[in-house]
Amino acid sequence: MNADTQPLLAKRYALVPGVGVGTMRFGDRVTEHPELVLRDPEPEYGAEEGYAEYGVTGLEETLIIYVDGEGKVDSVSFYEFCMVDGRNLIGMGVGQLLVTLGMPSNIDAEKIGRDVELLYAYEQLGLTIWTVEGEVCVVQAGGVG
Template identity: 35%
Template sequence: MKPFECIFHPKKGVGPINFGQSFTAIKNIRGFKLKRFDPDPDTPPTYDNDPLDLTVYQDEDGKVRSISCDEYLYVDGENIIGMQINDALRLLGNPQYELEKDFELWEGEVQDIYNIEALGMSLWTTSDGEILSASLDDGDYED
């Protein structure tokens, strides 16, 4: 999988990776390698693809639950990671969102989160609106 293939499909997936897809199917995607890491032994495994800076989260059934993109996520041919939030929202069709201001991550690092429920998307930004990452899911999972 190449960076330009990281195309956002609302509530469906990213590129050839679909929510609800088995990890066996993902491992068969040509040129796409995942490295397993388990940040919390009490949760299902998580997988990273370093060249794309993409993380795939597994559910209890061994299927794709959500995807996090930290380097590439294309909408209408444009990479929204690094874009200003207002430009990305326009590109996404000006969807309604819920804003979580000053969300503290760790060691005092703070980001704003734009939750766009209709698209199954959360955009994490700096205080000046630059998109740092996107968290994506199909919207059918309970927290």
């Protein structure tokens, strides 16, 4: 992604936990958002997958939108930035994360290859946050309730 466009796109696609991303709300129909581009032209809605992946031009590897079999936005994953109240969660240290979001409802460990990732779940905010070596690397967000 062009370094000049990232701040603009990051602001445009800021996360409101439990509500949505930018103008997109969890539960919206994908057809309401023409800026979304299907990542896989032949999505599978099997029991395992269950979701089609969409992206936004210019943010293909940064923001992934998951759409259910009914064509509704279910959740999103952020990989390079995740703006919440003007702060980027990606790259944030765990200490600052706890100051910013408070105590998580649950913490789990997951082994990926040789790395151990800690997952911080904030159920009341609809967030699951992955950290490696004490730093946020992925934020997954969905609706609450």
